[in-house]
Amino acid sequence: MAPQLDGYFKQVDLMADSFISRLRSAVAIPSVSADPDLRPKVVAMANFLEAELKALGASVEKRLPGKQPGHPNLDLPPILLGRYGNDAKKRTILVYGHYDVQPALKEDGWATEPFDLTVDEQDRMYGRGSTDDKGPVLGWINAIEAHQKAGVEFPVNLLMCFEGMEEYGSEGLDDIIKEEASKFFKDAEAVCISDNYWLGTEKPCLTYGLRGCSYYSLTVSGPAQDLHSGVFGGTVTEPMTDLVRLLATLVDNKGKIQIPGLNELVAPLTDEEKELYNDISFEMSDLFHSLGSETSIHLNKEDTLMARWRYPTLSIHGIEGAYSAPGAKTVIPAKVIGKFSIRTVPNMEPDKVDELVFKFVGAEWKKLSSNNTMKCELQHSGNWWVASPKHWNFSAASKAVERVFGVKPDLTREGGSIPVTLTFEQATGKNVLLLPMGSSTDAAHSINEKLDKRNYVEGTKLLGAYLHYVAEEAQV
Amino acid sequence: MAPQLDGYFKQVDLMADSFISRLRSAVAIPSVSADPDLRPKVVAMANFLEAELKALGASVEKRLPGKQPGHPNLDLPPILLGRYGNDAKKRTILVYGHYDVQPALKEDGWATEPFDLTVDEQDRMYGRGSTDDKGPVLGWINAIEAHQKAGVEFPVNLLMCFEGMEEYGSEGLDDIIKEEASKFFKDAEAVCISDNYWLGTEKPCLTYGLRGCSYYSLTVSGPAQDLHSGVFGGTVTEPMTDLVRLLATLVDNKGKIQIPGLNELVAPLTDEEKELYNDISFEMSDLFHSLGSETSIHLNKEDTLMARWRYPTLSIHGIEGAYSAPGAKTVIPAKVIGKFSIRTVPNMEPDKVDELVFKFVGAEWKKLSSNNTMKCELQHSGNWWVASPKHWNFSAASKAVERVFGVKPDLTREGGSIPVTLTFEQATGKNVLLLPMGSSTDAAHSINEKLDKRNYVEGTKLLGAYLHYVAEEAQV
Ligand SMILES: [Zn+2]
Ligand SMILES: [Zn+2]
Ligand SMILES: [Zn+2]
Ligand SMILES: [Zn+2]
Numbered sequence: 044m045a046p047q048l049d050g051y052f053k054q055v056d057l058m059a060d061s062f063i064s065r066l067r068s069a070v071a072i073p074s075v076s077a078d079p080d081l082r083p084k085v086v087a088m089a090n091f092l093e094a095e096l097k098a099l100g101a102s103v104e105k106r107l108p109g110k111q112p113g114h115p116n117l118d119l120p121p122i123l124l125g126r127y128g129n130d131a132k133k134r135t136i137l138v139y140g141h142y143d144v145q146p147a148l149k150e151d152g153w154a155t156e157p158f159d160l161t162v163d164e165q166d167r168m169y170g171r172g173s174t175d176d177k178g179p180v181l182g183w184i185n186a187i188e189a190h191q192k193a194g195v196e197f198p199v200n201l202l203m204c205f206e207g208m209e210e211y212g213s214e215g216l217d218d219i220i221k222e223e224a225s226k227f228f229k230d231a232e233a234v235c236i237s238d239n240y241w242l243g244t245e246k247p248c249l250t251y252g253l254r255g256c257s258y259y260s261l262t263v264s265g266p267a268q269d270l271h272s273g274v275f276g277g278t279v280t281e282p283m284t285d286l287v288r289l290l291a292t293l294v295d296n297k298g299k300i301q302i303p304g305l306n307e308l309v310a311p312l313t314d315e316e317k318e319l320y321n322d323i324s325f326e327m328s329d330l331f332h333s334l335g336s337e338t339s340i341h342l343n344k345e346d347t348l349m350a351r352w353r354y355p356t357l358s359i360h361g362i363e364g365a366y367s368a369p370g371a372k373t374v375i376p377a378k379v380i381g382k383f384s385i386r387t388v389p390n391m392e393p394d395k396v397d398e399l400v401f402k403f404v405g406a407e408w409k410k411l412s413s414n415n416t417m418k419c420e421l422q423h424s425g426n427w428w429v430a431s432p433k434h435w436n437f438s439a440a441s442k443a444v445e446r447v448f449g450v451k452p453d454l455t456r457e458g459g460s461i462p463v464t465l466t467f468e469q470a471t472g473k474n475v476l477l478l479p480m481g482s483s484t485d486a487a488h489s490i491n492e493k494l495d496k497r498n499y500v501e502g503t504k505l506l507g508a509y510l511h512y513v514a515e516e517a518q519v
Numbered sequence: 520m521a522p523q524l525d526g527y528f529k530q531v532d533l534m535a536d537s538f539i540s541r542l543r544s545a546v547a548i549p550s551v552s553a554d555p556d557l558r559p560k561v562v563a564m565a566n567f568l569e570a571e572l573k574a575l576g577a578s579v580e581k582r583l584p585g586k587q588p589g590h591p592n593l594d595l596p597p598i599l600l601g602r603y604g605n606d607a608k609k610r611t612i613l614v615y616g617h618y619d620v621q622p623a624l625k626e627d628g629w630a631t632e633p634f635d636l637t638v639d640e641q642d643r644m645y646g647r648g649s650t651d652d653k654g655p656v657l658g659w660i661n662a663i664e665a666h667q668k669a670g671v672e673f674p675v676n677l678l679m680c681f682e683g684m685e686e687y688g689s690e691g692l693d694d695i696i697k698e699e700a701s702k703f704f705k706d707a708e709a710v711c712i713s714d715n716y717w718l719g720t721e722k723p724c725l726t727y728g729l730r731g732c733s734y735y736s737l738t739v740s741g742p743a744q745d746l747h748s749g750v751f752g753g754t755v756t757e758p759m760t761d762l763v764r765l766l767a768t769l770v771d772n773k774g775k776i777q778i779p780g781l782n783e784l785v786a787p788l789t790d791e792e793k794e795l796y797n798d799i800s801f802e803m804s805d806l807f808h809s810l811g812s813e814t815s816i817h818l819n820k821e822d823t824l825m826a827r828w829r830y831p832t833l834s835i836h837g838i839e840g841a842y843s844a845p846g847a848k849t850v851i852p853a854k855v856i857g858k859f860s861i862r863t864v865p866n867m868e869p870d871k872v873d874e875l876v877f878k879f880v881g882a883e884w885k886k887l888s889s890n891n892t893m894k895c896e897l898q899h900s901g902n903w904w905v906a907s908p909k910h911w912n913f914s915a916a917s918k919a920v921e922r923v924f925g926v927k928p929d930l931t932r933e934g935g936s937i938p939v940t941l942t943f944e945q946a947t948g949k950n951v952l953l954l955p956m957g958s959s960t961d962a963a964h965s966i967n968e969k970l971d972k973r974n975y976v977e978g979t980k981l982l983g984a985y986l987h988y989v990a991e992e993a994q995v
Contacts, residue, residue: 256849265810266810266811267810267812268811270810271935272834272836272860272862272934273730273934273935273936274933275810275827276827276833276862276934277816277826277827277830277831278806278815278817278823278934280773280774280815281772281834281835283834283836284772284834285772287763287766287767287835288767288772291763291766291767294760296757296760296761296764296889296891297756298752298753298756330754333746333751334741334742334743334751335742336742336743338741338742338755338890339754339756339890340754340755340756347754350753350754355753356752357752358759358760359757359759360748360759360841360848360849360850360852361759361838361850361852362837363842363843363844365837365838365843366836366837366858367837367838367839367840367843369839371736371836371858371860371898372837372858373834375836376836376837382847382848384847384849386748386749386752413772414814423847457749457750458749458751459747459748459749
């Protein structure tokens, strides 16, 4: 039986202004996790959420992950564990969000005060954290409140995990998720994370895959200190010459990785998977708009999306230790560290990727017969993630999108990584759904971050509707 | 007739402590030309020299080159033009030096206060500017004073040009040299510059050649702004991939420049020139000591010195716009600027070098068939310089070295450039000699800059002796 949602939807519309006020109060707290000086504001934001939840009858526990690594006197902010409802006859759904934000200064080029939510004539709500991730977090709270005011029974037991260090590496989160998997989270039957974005601006999406990332450094060193190119040029084997020659072997400018064996690790494209790309609402002009140029590798939508989502890529990020300032300096750098990373996809095992990278770089280094010293090291790696978009968690979300927006959602993957996704999947063993609220133009992490009023209000409806559908969806 | 120098030498020895005091007073003035806040100290240093010279009966004029480019309210320090002696029967010799110094802070790692001349047990005198170039500048003043005190007639008319912006591009100097060539400098018959270093620590040298430098930037751009490699990796043609591939084509790690036609511009090695290398006091261990490693390209002294002095070299200095900080950042840089330079030698015409570079880079770029944009530009260039070491200016200096140190000097060239050398040669049309005072271990431009007491005291004798020999040397 299709859930009865009209009363809830009407109530959300009635409360739209009050929900915007709630977002304004949240944005006003500059909970910047990267800035130790603003740590009290991150804590204040946790307290704000705790108070809002408790006022609605939810229970809230705090987990304190301890001190921040490298900062022996700086407490990490609490991880909030919330529960709303405890009815054994209902499904239990675990949702995640973060209440910290990226840094923001008016001087960076913001058109408005970043911590003062400002709504323009086109109902775009500008403010740091509006879309990433305060809007979505408040969406869950709004949903609870609207159910209460509308007198509609809340369809599930809702478990909430809200952290305050996401924008700074989610320090301390993994251990607590693993620990609580059999405790606070033990009843969870599915997980929903709202912390990414629609592919475009009109059509919602459900996200079922993320690429992993293996990040390497490639160090070439020789002389004990930087040298003057006039005095030593011609007499010393220059580390920079070796390094650019090594970096040039890794990938061609059409994106083809040159490391033997690497592309063979990629899961073959099935007809079924290929089908999924046809319907996706995406144009090459969207890509060109994001790039600010037409310098794409591929010429059509399908190849572009597959290159972004389901094929690996290798990017060279830069060189540490060489001359990087404007102007001209005649230095021979003594030790240079090239940085590159590979975005990984199913079925690339990170250990196998490392092995192939080290083997290839070692062989190319040998070809150079240099008397410098070379060292290739893994800096960090995170695995890719892919879920089945046919799981009941996804089909419920799909129905909710159709009900609220009148369209089937795009089924998307993302090129980047959201490491907590994999952590939740592995710790709980349950299906994880990424259900974004914001759109592709929201500029999370940039100046003038915004959330459209439509995305916030209809998004609140969507989160509530999702809970109704997921409560009823047959397990398949 | 060999000059009678014993009285002068004895006087220098007697006055050694007083000369060291003079150097201590000069080092105490932090005349850092790069720091606008210290500009009054640069002017104070000019005033100090002016007073010392006038006290000895020299006349001093000041030339003011105007405001510093880019600093409409900052006066460039004066260029001091000094004259000691005006006897039509004597030769007139023009000497050059600079009274400004590199920046220095104790925190940079100095063992002593950088602006407090500190003499250790081995008679090494530590202090910023001790060897570069206050010691040599004071050497000329010491020589005048010792002649007076010893009652020895000064053998030449001495013209002096002391500038205060050498460590910051010699702003304003060239125009004044050109203007004064037919005025203040018009009697000059030869030029002597003391602002470089011995090849080692024991044996003085005369320097007759310098390499030029043509510095290029290679810009590759595509997207309008930096991109996240997770989101855009695989979909965009990455400028960094193009750039490292281009840079890798320029030179191999044995120092061989890969630009067709470039090596063919180099003047062939004659037997006569080859001869000069045999006697030079230099060991591969000296190079290894300077490098702090044994990562040399060549295995013997002759090849190493020729590679440094008489063959071109290409160094890649770094990349602007890419990620250069420590740590790991997953950025796709939107616009990257590679910096490289070619040290040029006879007979490479700078214009021809530019032409070959642009042609080669353009052809390599075409091979990449990239949809990014590439631009290769000359940043600055300075021509090489080579003088005849058989000129009377050099033979006089050689005799002076033999007289003071008991050895024939090394005849050296340098890999770097001292642009003022070429300016003086071209403006006056006279032979220019580089006659260094300091040794290879003096660490000019580094922390713990020093000048050995021996180099200062015997160097003062050398400058005076040179003036005696150059006064008598037959023109050939
Ligand atoms: Zn986020
Ligand atoms: Zn974020
Ligand atoms: Zn100097
Ligand atoms: Zn210098």
